[in-house]
Amino acid sequence: MSSSSPHALTAHWKKFLAAGVVAMAVLWYFACVGVAHHENRQALSILVGSLFWISILIGMLMLTMITRVFDAGWAPLVRRNWEHLIIALPVVILLGVVPLAFSTGFRHALWDWTNAEHLLPGGHTVGHDPILQAKSWFLNEKFFLIRISLYVLVFGALVTLLRRWSFAQDTDRTAGHTHRLHAVSAVGIPLSAVTLTMLAFDCLMALSYHWFSTMYGVWFFALSIRLALAVTVILTYKLSNGGWLDGLLNQAHRHVLGCLMLAFTVFWAYISFSQYFLIYTANIPEETFWYNIREIDAATGLKSEWWSVSMYLIFGFFLLPFLSLLFYRTKIVAGRLLTVAWIIVMGGLVDLWFNALPRQVYDKSTPEGFVVTPFLTSSLFLDLLAIAGFGAIVFALFLSSAAKNETIPVHDPRILESINYHE
Amino acid sequence: MNERNERIHGVACTFRKVSDVFHAAEKVRDAGWKNWDVHTPFPIHGMDQAMGLPRSPVPRLTLLGGLTGFTTGCLLTWYMNSYDYPLIVGGKPYWSVIFPFPVLYECTILFAAFGTFFGQFIFNRLPRHNHPLFDLPSFARVSDDTFMIVLEARDPQFHLDESRNFLQSLGGQEITVIRD
Numbered sequence: 001m002s003s004s005s006p007h008a009l010t011a012h013w014k015k016f017l018a019a020g021v022v023a024m025a026v027l028w029y030f031a032c033v034g035v036a037h038h039e040n041r042q043a044l045s046i047l048v049g050s051l052f053w054i055s056i057l058i059g060m061l062m063l064t065m066i067t068r069v070f071d072a073g074w075a076p077l078v079r080r081n082w083e084h085l086i087i088a089l090p091v092v093i094l095l096g097v098v099p100l101a102f103s104t105g106f107r108h109a110l111w112d113w114t115n116a117e118h119l120l121p122g123g124h125t126v127g128h129d130p131i132l133q134a135k136s137w138f139l140n141e142k143f144f145l146i147r148i149s150l151y152v153l154v155f156g157a158l159v160t161l162l163r164r165w166s167f168a169q170d171t172d173r174t175a176g177h178t179h180r181l182h183a184v185s186a187v188g189i190p191l192s193a194v195t196l197t198m199l200a201f202d203c204l205m206a207l208s209y210h211w212f213s214t215m216y217g218v219w220f221f222a223l224s225i226r227l228a229l230a231v232t233v234i235l236t237y238k239l240s241n242g243g244w245l246d247g248l249l250n251q252a253h254r255h256v257l258g259c260l261m262l263a264f265t266v267f268w269a270y271i272s273f274s275q276y277f278l279i280y281t282a283n284i285p286e287e288t289f290w291y292n293i294r295e296i297d298a299a300t301g302l303k304s305e306w307w308s309v310s311m312y313l314i315f316g317f318f319l320l321p322f323l324s325l326l327f328y329r330t331k332i333v334a335g336r337l338l339t340v341a342w343i344i345v346m347g348g349l350v351d352l353w354f355n356a357l358p359r360q361v362y363d364k365s366t367p368e369g370f371v372v373t374p375f376l377t378s379s380l381f382l383d384l385l386a387i388a389g390f391g392a393i394v395f396a397l398f399l400s401s402a403a404k405n406e407t408i409p410v411h412d413p414r415i416l417e418s419i420n421y422h423e
Numbered sequence: 424m425n426e427r428n429e430r431i432h433g434v435a436c437t438f439r440k441v442s443d444v445f446h447a448a449e450k451v452r453d454a455g456w457k458n459w460d461v462h463t464p465f466p467i468h469g470m471d472q473a474m475g476l477p478r479s480p481v482p483r484l485t486l487l488g489g490l491t492g493f494t495t496g497c498l499l500t501w502y503m504n505s506y507d508y509p510l511i512v513g514g515k516p517y518w519s520v521i522f523p524f525p526v527l528y529e530c531t532i533l534f535a536a537f538g539t540f541f542g543q544f545i546f547n548r549l550p551r552h553n554h555p556l557f558d559l560p561s562f563a564r565v566s567d568d569t570f571m572i573v574l575e576a577r578d579p580q581f582h583l584d585e586s587r588n589f590l591q592s593l594g595g596q597e598i599t600v601i602r603d
Binding site: 280 | 513521
């Protein structure tokens with residue numbers, strides 16, 4: 001466990017980096033060709049792919065800080081892996097969201113509100129939209145770009161501090177680092193909460209800028225933690241079979257992760273339902289259209305394929321993991337927990353698709369003046385490529401960080417408590 | 424079991440160290456005892472396994488309570504809004520699963536909590552106002568610095584002299600017969 005002999009796994013980081021660079025090249029090529037032909041779906045793949053990992057990494061950043069603040073005894077063993085991973089958070093924002101937002105072509109293609117010439121359902125343009133004018137104090141390009149830069153800066157600074165002092169403890173064995181990390185986390189939690197809320201507003205909610213939901217930030221947080229926990233379960237399982245957690249991870253660690261997965265499954269359902277319920281009850285057209293285009297095909301009045309996607313979210317992303325995780329044995333038997341974790345990762349992706357993809361596209365040939373973008377298209381494969389590409393970069397950074405630093409926080413004051421953790 | 428045993432609750436035996444009582448519990452478990460218990464001043468992790476205790480059946484009553492609550496909520500809202508006095512509120516249907524959902528999950532939670540609370544009452548055989556162990560002078564120290572194993576007379580394996588010798592062989596210190 002000394003820094004001079006890193007684990008054999010870490011040697012693979014260059015392969016991951018190479019795969020990530022190739023995937024980025026392919027993705028940006030498709031996105032540029034798409035925008036040149038006035039198509040935004042390819043650029044949307046980059047947004048979805050980066051947001052998938054941003055969401056996971058934000059969840060891990062929050063879990064890192066929450067376990068610091070609460071001094072969680074089980075955490076150090078698992079948290080060190082989060083610390084290796086979260087360095088990828090500012091990088092993924094820089095490689096995905098930043099170029100999309102800062103290049104005028106991509107910005108206009110993805111964020112309709114930035115393009116004054118964009119045609120809305122009904123035939124008038126964004127430039128003449130009174131709803132946008134009322135929101136322009138927030139939705140203006142200058143402030144938008146400042147906000148995007150702030151996400152990189154805030155998350156970058158937090159991630160750097162959380163990693164620096166935790167790694168410093170490995171060599172200088174000072175307990176003071178733990179207190180310093182307490183303080184950083186106590187400030188970092190509310191700061192990250194505001195930052196991730198704004199990020200969800202800008203990157204997802206503003207894709208249909210007429211719509212607004214005050215629950216959106218909390219929804220994104222719940223989704224992030226769920227995805228982060230699921231990826232943690234998968235990753236720690238992998239690392240305890242031939243990785244640096246070999247023989248260290250026990251049933252109680254799985255149990256605590258399983259319990260958290262159950263809690264945040266319920267929390268996600270609570271938030272998602274509350275958002276739907278408030279909009280359903282208030283029945284204001286400015287809000288209801290967002291759910292209408294995700295349920296009904298306006299031309300025929302029948303349920304659209306987006307309705308099937310929402311049913312999948314209810315039964316596949318909530319009910320199935322919820323009912324499975326209620327059972328004690330699901331939380332302690334590695335194979336079962338792993339299955340639920342994969343179900344949550346899949347569901348999280350579908351939830352992102354559900355939030356990012358459906359949009360009203362102006363079409364004067366229909367009586368409603370618009371068509372809704374379909375779900376099942378070949379572009380879903382491009383989304384999967386984007387997820388694999390950004391994932392390769394995330395794991396390249398993870399492994400290279402694990403190669404340079406301890407994979408176990410050997411001098412964390414609670415490391416023995418974490419290794420001997422029991423139910 | 425002979426006549427004399429019927430008035431006996433069991434045999435108690437004290438231990439001074441956690442490791443002693445832990446290993447003694449494992450031996451009692453391996454000897455196949457069913458009606459026996461370990462009393463300690465603080466929770467000892469792993470004691471459930473050392474005693475061979477199964478998982479608590481309380482969660483089943485929690486689930487049952489939750490399902491009952493959900494059904495009750497459905498019936499309640501359907502009966503009142505859609506059957507007994509059909510009323511349109513805010514342009515919503517008489518009954519659907521969406522608008523009364525807060526009622527449904529609140530009922531689920533309430534009844535699940537009832538199931539848990541009364542479930543642990545039932546399985547802990549509460550309320551109970553007295554217990555033969557309370558007459559034992561050394562039992563008070565079980566909440567301070569002593570550990571105790573009690574073999575109960577209702578276990579089919581129980582035989583006063585043999586059980587007493589068995590406890591002695593486990594390294595118990597003070598062995599007492601508890602009378603009902």
